[in-house]
Amino acid sequence: MLFEVGDIVRLKKPHPCGSSEWEILRVGMDFRLKCLGCAHQVMVARRLVEKNCREVRKPEGKA
Numbered sequence: 001m002l003f004e005v006g007d008i009v010r011l012k013k014p015h016p017c018g019s020s021e022w023e024i025l026r027v028g029m030d031f032r033l034k035c036l037g038c039a040h041q042v043m044v045a046r047r048l049v050e051k052n053c054r055e056v057r058k059p060e061g062k063a
Contacts, residue, residue, distance in 0.1 A: 001056065003031070006024065007056055007059070008024075009021070009056050009057075010022075017035060019036050021035075021037075022035055022036065023036060025041065
């Protein structure tokens with residue numbers, strides 16, 4: 001699966017705020033993700049994102 005900065009990913013488990021969607025801010029061995037519900041940022045290992053990802057969307061205006 002190809003991930004790019006700016007993509008929106010939906011993960012299996014929701015964040016405690018209730019949102020399951022995250023924006024990718026950094027791509028590498030670790031991903032920096034920003035919760036779209038509360039704007040909290042976390043660093044997550046690439047393999048965990050790939051394993052728990054349900055859907056990848058490109059932001060509007062970027063195809």
